[in-house]
Amino acid sequence: MNAPASFEGAKRTGEGLPEKLVVIGNGMAGCRAVEEILARDPERFEITIFGAEPRVNYNRIMLSPVLAGEKSFDEIVINTQEWYDSNGISLISGDPVTYIDRANKTVVSALGRVEPYDRLLIATGSDPFIIPVPGKDLPGVVTFRDLDDVDKMLAAAEQGGDAVVIGGGLLGLEAAHGLSLRGMNVTVIHLMPTLMERQLDEAAGWLLKAELERRGQTILTGADTECLLEKQGPEGKCIAGVRLKDGREIPADIVVMAVGIRPSVTLAKASGLAVERGVVVDDHMVTSDPAILAVGECVQHRGSCYGLVAPLWDMCRSLADGLTGSPNGYEGSVTSTKLKVSGIDLFSAGDFSGSDGAEDIVMRDAARGIYKRVVVQENKVIGAVLYGDTADGNWYFDLLRKGDDISDIREALIFGQAFASGGALADPNAAVAALSDDAEICGCNGVSKGQVVACIDGGAHSLDAVRSTCKASASCGSCTGLVESLLAIRLGGEVESGPKTLCKCTSFTHDDVRRLILEKGLKSIPETMQELHWTTPEGCASCRPALNYYLLCAWPGEYVDDQKSRFVNERLHANIQKDGTYSVVPRMWGGLTTPNELRAIADAAEKYGARTVKVTGGQRIDLFGIHKEDLPAIWADLNAAGMVSGHAYGKALRTVKTCVGSEWCRFGTQDSTGLGVTIERMTWGSWMPHKFKIAVSGCPRNCAEATIKDFGVVCVDSGYELHIGGNGGIHVRATDLLCKVETEEQALEMCAAFIQLYREDAHYLERTAPWVERKGLEWIKGRLLGNPEEVRELAARFHISQKHSQVDPWAQRAGGERADLHQHIAEVRPLHLENVI
Amino acid sequence: MIGKWLDIGPVTQIEPGTARTLPVDGGEEIAVFRTMTGECHALVNKCPHKQGPLSQGIVHGNVVTCPLHNWNISLRTGEAIGDDQGCVPTIPLKVDGGRIFLLREAVVPSAASVLADKAA
Numbered sequence: 001m002n003a004p005a006s007f008e009g010a011k012r013t014g015e016g017l018p019e020k021l022v023v024i025g026n027g028m029a030g031c032r033a034v035e036e037i038l039a040r041d042p043e044r045f046e047i048t049i050f051g052a053e054p055r056v057n058y059n060r061i062m063l064s065p066v067l068a069g070e071k072s073f074d075e076i077v078i079n080t081q082e083w084y085d086s087n088g089i090s091l092i093s094g095d096p097v098t099y100i101d102r103a104n105k106t107v108v109s110a111l112g113r114v115e116p117y118d119r120l121l122i123a124t125g126s127d128p129f130i131i132p133v134p135g136k137d138l139p140g141v142v143t144f145r146d147l148d149d150v151d152k153m154l155a156a157a158e159q160g161g162d163a164v165v166i167g168g169g170l171l172g173l174e175a176a177h178g179l180s181l182r183g184m185n186v187t188v189i190h191l192m193p194t195l196m197e198r199q200l201d202e203a204a205g206w207l208l209k210a211e212l213e214r215r216g217q218t219i220l221t222g223a224d225t226e227c228l229l230e231k232q233g234p235e236g237k238c239i240a241g242v243r244l245k246d247g248r249e250i251p252a253d254i255v256v257m258a259v260g261i262r263p264s265v266t267l268a269k270a271s272g273l274a275v276e277r278g279v280v281v282d283d284h285m286v287t288s289d290p291a292i293l294a295v296g297e298c299v300q301h302r303g304s305c306y307g308l309v310a311p312l313w314d315m316c317r318s319l320a321d322g323l324t325g326s327p328n329g330y331e332g333s334v335t336s337t338k339l340k341v342s343g344i345d346l347f348s349a350g351d352f353s354g355s356d357g358a359e360d361i362v363m364r365d366a367a368r369g370i371y372k373r374v375v376v377q378e379n380k381v382i383g384a385v386l387y388g389d390t391a392d393g394n395w396y397f398d399l400l401r402k403g404d405d406i407s408d409i410r411e412a413l414i415f416g417q418a419f420a421s422g423g424a425l426a427d428p429n430a431a432v433a434a435l436s437d438d439a440e441i442c443g444c445n446g447v448s449k450g451q452v453v454a455c456i457d458g459g460a461h462s463l464d465a466v467r468s469t470c471k472a473s474a475s476c477g478s479c480t481g482l483v484e485s486l487l488a489i490r491l492g493g494e495v496e497s498g499p500k501t502l503c504k505c506t507s508f509t510h511d512d513v514r515r516l517i518l519e520k521g522l523k524s525i526p527e528t529m530q531e532l533h534w535t536t537p538e539g540c541a542s543c544r545p546a547l548n549y550y551l552l553c554a555w556p557g558e559y560v561d562d563q564k565s566r567f568v569n570e571r572l573h574a575n576i577q578k579d580g581t582y583s584v585v586p587r588m589w590g591g592l593t594t595p596n597e598l599r600a601i602a603d604a605a606e607k608y609g610a611r612t613v614k615v616t617g618g619q620r621i622d623l624f625g626i627h628k629e630d631l632p633a634i635w636a637d638l639n640a641a642g643m644v645s646g647h648a649y650g651k652a653l654r655t656v657k658t659c660v661g662s663e664w665c666r667f668g669t670q671d672s673t674g675l676g677v678t679i680e681r682m683t684w685g686s687w688m689p690h691k692f693k694i695a696v697s698g699c700p701r702n703c704a705e706a707t708i709k710d711f712g713v714v715c716v717d718s719g720y721e722l723h724i725g726g727n728g729g730i731h732v733r734a735t736d737l738l739c740k741v742e743t744e745e746q747a748l749e750m751c752a753a754f755i756q757l758y759r760e761d762a763h764y765l766e767r768t769a770p771w772v773e774r775k776g777l778e779w780i781k782g783r784l785l786g787n788p789e790e791v792r793e794l795a796a797r798f799h800i801s802q803k804h805s806q807v808d809p810w811a812q813r814a815g816g817e818r819a820d821l822h823q824h825i826a827e828v829r830p831l832h833l834e835n836v837i
Numbered sequence: 838m839i840g841k842w843l844d845i846g847p848v849t850q851i852e853p854g855t856a857r858t859l860p861v862d863g864g865e866e867i868a869v870f871r872t873m874t875g876e877c878h879a880l881v882n883k884c885p886h887k888q889g890p891l892s893q894g895i896v897h898g899n900v901v902t903c904p905l906h907n908w909n910i911s912l913r914t915g916e917a918i919g920d921d922q923g924c925v926p927t928i929p930l931k932v933d934g935g936r937i938f939l940l941r942e943a944v945v946p947s948a949a950s951v952l953a954d955k956a957a
Contacts (some may be wrong), residue, residue, distance in 0.1 A: 193853055197875045224849065262934075352874075434906060500937040538873055540900035541909075564854040568893035568904040576904055580890040628893075825857040825869055826845045826952050828944055 011444045018046045021323075022107055022115055025123030028060055029312050035122060036320030038087055044324060048115055048507070050107070054094030054148055056081055061309050064340045067150050067178030067253045089409045100271035102289060102430070119323065120809045122268055122279060122287070122294040126261035126307065128177040131166065137229025140239030141255045141451065153254065157182035161253035164242050165186075166225055169559055170194040170339060172258035173212070173513070178339040179256070180217055180560040187218040187250050189225060189242060191259075199337045199348035201365075201537040203371050204387040206526035211344055211369075220244070228255060254399045260308050261633040263298045272368025278305045283329030285315055286321035295319050301332060302574075308335045311757070321714045325725075336397045338390070347393035350383035350400045351375065352537075358382060362415045364533040371530060372747025373537060374414055382405055384664045392416040432485040441486070442472040452486050456532075462496035463487065463507070467646060480507045482532070503542040505534050509764035517554050525551065546764035551650065552687055553759050556801035563818070569649035573809045574631055582631060585648035586638045587684065590676035590696075591619030600641030608634045618655030618693060620646055628822050633808035643685075651765070652687050653755075656680035657695040659703035670715035672698035675744055679713075679751055686755065686798070689762040689771075693727070707735045710758075710768040711751055716740075718745040725772030726755060738776050739785055750784065753794035758781055760794075841930065842938035843952060848877060849935070856892040856901070858882055864945050868892035870912050870924065871936065872899060878912040879930045879939055885910070885923025920923055 021037075023030045026049050036049060039249050039731045051057075062076040068135075084091045093110065099108040106116045124356035128143035130136050142152045153175070156163065160183055165176040169188030180186045184661065188195075196204035209219045212344040223575055224245040263278035274280040274288035278300030287295045295315045297307055303657040306312070311333035319328035336349035351358075358377040364370065370388035374381055374396060380403050384396040395417040399406060406413055409420040437450035447470050453471040466483055473483045484507075487495045502510050513532060514816075522528040526549050529539060539547070544565035563571050574582035605613050611625035626634055635645075648654060658676035664667030676696035683694065695706040696713040706712030712723035712735050723735035738754070741747050757780065762771040772780060784791055813822070851857050851871040859867040859879075862951035868882035868891050876899065882892050889905030896902075899912045909918040915925040 179952065191849065194873060196874070198855070202873050536898070538897045540897050540905065544895060544897065564852070565895065567895065572893070576890075576893065578887065578889075578905065580888070580893075798950075815840060820850065820852065820857065821855075825850055825859050827860050827862070828864070828952060829862040830945065 004529045018044060019263075021047045021119045021121065021158050022046035022117035023047065023123060024107065024756070025048040025049075025296070025298075026053065026057050026093060026123055027120075027123060027125045027296070028057070028078070028089065028309065029125065029226060029316065030121065030123030031057040032313065032316040033123065033295050033319050034087075034089065035079075036316045038322055040320050040324040040326075042087070045119070045544075047087070048113075048117075049084075049089055049091050050097045050109060051091065051093040052096035052407075053148070055147065056084070056093070057093070058147070059796050060556035061340075063144070063147065063150050064174035064178060066147075067144075067153060068181045068342070069178075073147060073504045081167075092156065097267065098698070100267065100292075102292070102546075105291065114698060118291070120292045121319075122292065122298060123296045124267060124298045126297040127264045128257060128809075129260045129262050130257055131225060131259055132330075133225055135228050135230055135239070136257070138228055138239045138355065139233075139235070139755065140229050140253065141228060141257065144258045145261075152178060152570060153256065154182070156254035157184050159253065160184060162187070162241075162251045163256065164252040165248055165256045165258055166242070166258065167220065167258035168192070168219065169198065169258065169260065169534070170337060171257070171261075172206075175218055175256045175258050176212070179254075180215065184254075187220065187252075189211070189223045189244070189250070190219070190221045191224055193222045195219065195221065196348075200346070200387075201352055201373065201385055202526050203373070203530055203534070203537050204346070204348075204363075204385050204438040206524070206530060207369060207371055207387045208339075208346060210527075220250075220289055223248075228297065261297065263300065263305055267300060274302050283318065283331065284327055285330065286322070287320040293319060293323070297668045304332060306333060308337065310335055326421050327647075329550065334397075334401050336393070338393070340532065343389040345386070345388055347384065347397075348385040348391040349393070349397045350381070352383035352385050360536060361410075361414045362535045362537065364530055366531045366533065372414055376406065376410070376413070379405050379410070381406060381413075401772060411437050422819060429485045429489055432482055433489050443556065444671060447472040449486065452483060453490060456490045458485060461487070461491060464509075465496070467468060474709035498646070502546060503540055505536040505539050505543050506532060507535075508532055509684075513547070514550050514554075514760075516752070517550055523551065523555055523559060526567060544552050549689065549764050553801070557804040563821075565657055570651070570795055572628055573645055573647075573649060573813065574626065574628075575649045577624060579625075581625045583622050583648075584626050584634055584638075585616065585622045586643035587646040587680075588620055588643075589680050590656050590673055590675070592658075592677065593621075597641055597643055600638060600643070604634050604637045607637070616648070618648070619657050620684055621650065622657060629824065632813045632816075632819070632822055636814035639811050639814055645810040647684065651690050652689065652692065653680075653685070654693050656683070657693070657704045657706075657709070659696075659698050661698045666737070667701060668698035668715075670720065670738055672696045672704075672713070672715045673722075675713065675715070675747065676704075679748065682748060682752065682802070683755065685808075686759070686802060688755070688759055691765040692755070692758075692768070696790040708732065709735065711754060713747055713751075718742070720744070722747060722754075724748055725768045725777075727767055727769045731768075731769070733773075735826065736772060738781065749791060749795045751786055752798040753791040754780075756794040759798070760800075841941060843941045843944055845937050845939060845952065846933070847874075848853050848875075848932055854895070854896050856894075856896065857924070858890075859944075861925060864922045865940075866875065866890075869930070869939075870896060872912065876912075877930055877932055877937055880910070880912065880915050881926045883925060884908055885915075885925050886918060886921065891925070916945035919954055932939065932949075 056774045057079040059076045059078050062707045065071040066568050095111045097107045098110050108114050128145045142149050163171045163184040163186045168188050176186045176188045195208050226243045226245045229241040231236045239255050243249045265275045268279040269275045279294040279298050281294050281299045281301050285295050297311050314333050321328045326437040339346045339628050352375045358375050361374045362373045373385045375383035378386045381399040386393050412420040435449050439449045441447055441449050441452050447732045451470050452472045460466045460469045502513050548562050548565040555602050568576050574584050605623050608626050608630050610623035614622045616622050656676045656679050661673030694709045694711045695704040695709040697704040697706045698715050706714050707723050708726040708728050714721040721740050722737045722738045726735035853871050854873045856868045856870040866882040868880050870878045871879040882890050884903040886908045889903040891901050893904045900909050902909050910919050912945040917923045929941045933939050
């Protein structure tokens with residue numbers, strides 16, 4: 001039969017004998033395809049199935065429950081030997097096909113068996129991806145693909161000990177869960193910052209991580225495997241552990257590689273079929289050879305490869321329709337995911353990566369550990385991520401697949417099907433109005449609807465007024481929406497807007513966020529966003545840097561700075577200029593320098609092509625026009641001459657400016673220049689809500705302009721006047737006199753205490769001048785004067801924080817840290833063809 | 838010899854939530870982004886507003902905020918979001934086998950090109 005295959009098979013064209021159908025692959029796709037064909041026309045084909053595994057067909061996705069001990073192998077068998085027998089199917093298991101002879105239409109197996117075919121179905125599935133690291137072939141390194149892998153894991157689990165799972169995706173987490181239930185001490189290593197990042201966003205990934213950690217697993221995200229370590233076991237070399245690129249080593253008695261799968265295409269490729277990522281098929285699952293079809297994870301359809309089970313069912317239906325003469329093309333699948341880890345409810349479907357014009361509707365309930373996000377575009381649901389409460393997952397998935405217009409239920413969509421379909425209740429205000437007076441609004445503070453209404457009627461006409469009067473919504477904030485509804489119901493349009501929220505991602509103010517970070521012990525950006533009910537999945541360019549600073553300030557030495565949440569200047573430790581180059585300012589303590597330093601600066605300026613060299617207002621030298629790739633090198637040169645980062649780029653201590661001082665000036669008092677240097681040595685490197693400038697003048701003539709600085713010292717014969725809250729800028733503000741002290745030690749302690757008070761209280765991007773005006777000078781004096789204990793404590797906290805921040809970032813980068821931030825990923829050059837030929 | 842796609846190296850070279858730069862001799866520098874969810878996008882590294890280097894902006898979702906004047910640019914379309922008007926060219930990109938490929942003709946419109954000086 002050399003004629004190209006058509007959808008009309010041999011039997012129908014009257015040649016008598018059934019066509020021979022050979023299926024390569026005894027997995028879920030191959031067998032399902034056969035089932036679908038048999039259901040349509042049991043007489044049409046004489047069927048032979050080749051399987052690489054020495055067993056009947058089973059439900060591969062149920063291997064996780066087998067590993068976890070929740071099911072036995074018998075329970076996951078789909079087709080028993082009787083099924084093959086009664087349908088006249090020859091099953092050749094444990095003998096994979098190794099060659100397809102397309103010219104003669106035969107396949108050859110590993111054991112040399114030759115089988116002719118009229119139609120061939122390739123269902124070879126996928127292979128686990130093995131990361132190419134040293135040690136990947138050691139005994140004790142397994143994948144998670146078939147029953148043999150599960151047996152190996154169970155054997156290891158019987159011995160107990162340490163298991164490492166590389167890969168925090170669906171498969172890896174299910175393997176980790178099983179091994180953990182089997183009593184092993186499990187560590188999951190995941191390259192990305194978020195678990196299951198293909199299915200989850202940062203917020204849901206964080207919740208999942210927290211829950212798995214609570215269950216005793218160690219989850220390392222952002223962890224890149226360098227190599228697998230070996231040891232001498234009783235039967236030769238075996239796995240000993242995993243070393244990460246950052247140097248950490250994790251011991252392991254078994255390592256499970258579950259980083260992903262790749263379509264298994266070796267056979268198809270060797271036979272000359274069109275293969276890209278997968279075996280290319282048309283809408284009827286026919287490959288580039290009309291006699292050969294392909295189905296399942298090994299195929300590529302309209303550019304997509306699938307690794308989930310639902311698309312496979314759709315493909316098998318289309319394939320069987322086509323083969324039995326009633327073609328209905330396959331149009332691709334929309335997929336959804338659930339994690340098979342008992343006790344964890346997690347659902348994900350569609351597109352939630354934030355397309356254009358897509359809008360996020362987010363609901364978080366910190367107390368119940370719930371995160372729901374529905375993505376809507378042009379009045380249609382295009383994606384959903386649910387954690388903690390997945391009851392409505394199927395409803396959202398249904399809306400998504402059907403492309404239903406949801407404009408009528410949009411307001412209530414996030415509350416789920418019951419609420420959204422509830423007629424009048426679809427209006428959240430109406431729903432709240434329908435609540436009884438004794439219904440609880442605020443669970444944290446036990447405030448009922450009646451009490452909130454009474455409070456509003458009593459004159460609390462803003463969210464903030466309600467919070468301060470009856471405490472509703474003043475703690476975790478999850479009832480903010482309810483309180484706002486009540487305000488709208490009672491006052492109509494008369495609701496007074498409260499203080500400005502931190503940004504549009506939250507209903508909390510800066511003060512609320514700072515307080516709650518401390519009260520709730522929030523220690524990371526995703527955790528803060530979850531607990532404080534952020535309405536966006538990843539925040540924005542306003543709140544990310546603010547949260548990063550607040551966390552850094554709250555947990556010195558503990559919080560790990562999130563470079564992604566830093567403005568470019570603080571990420572690259574230089575000031576970006578309008579042409580995209582940077583300016584570099586080395587630190588000159590108290591504005592003092594030396595011929596040696598100046599020589600090094602001059603050399604660096606020439607070597608790195610600084611187009612402008614400028615003296616700054618803060619008594620430093622600024623080199624302009626440096627490219628980001630050259631920054632580590634220029635810093636290395638400046639470091640070599642003894643200079644460190646000047647932090648001219650940061651919301652940080654910038655400079656301590658001094659005057660000529662008593663050593664030379666005929667009016668000078670005290671050692672003002674020396675004090676300036678000492679203050680700068682004490683305060684450099686500290687991160688602040690905004691930039692922070694200090695000056696020390698040696699006499700009231702005030703040549704260092706100390707009275708327009710954030711903190712200014714004016715030396716007088718009898719001691720030191722300490723000034724606060726000044727700045728130049730758009731709104732010039734002269735300082736307020738805070739106090740006068742007698743000794744240098746007192747001046748230094750008050751300086752540290754004032755800075756720490758500002759660091760702990762001010763809003764991000766609020767300089768001391770507006771902060772002092774907002775809080776009032778009396779409030780600040782109340783905290784710092786006549787209160788030596790508090791001054792000591794504030795100063796002590798500042799010094800603790802400084803212990804962790806006085807590390808020269810230039811030296812770190814010059815030493816090779818975070819080279820990726822400076823180097824190009826590659827360079828593209830025109831090709832001179834004569835060089836290639 | 839000269840393929841349609843230009844291989845610029847493994848995706849792991851870009852930390853999720855950041856971007857890296859690809860200078861093009863005789864063409865516009867390209868910013869290659871990887872979002873927190875692992876999506877990759879390539880854009881000309883110039884904000885449509887005042888040509889700020891988008892590669893250095895803060896990435897949130899599928900949006901980058903330009904470091905110069907805080908314009909928000911969609912990584913998918915290159916268009917400014919919100920009240921601002923403007924668009925930066927995007928470069929077709931695909932990820933295959935863990936590596937990033939850019940459409941060669943979109944990188945260098947004129948002639949064939951090679952990749953040189955791979956960064957560490």
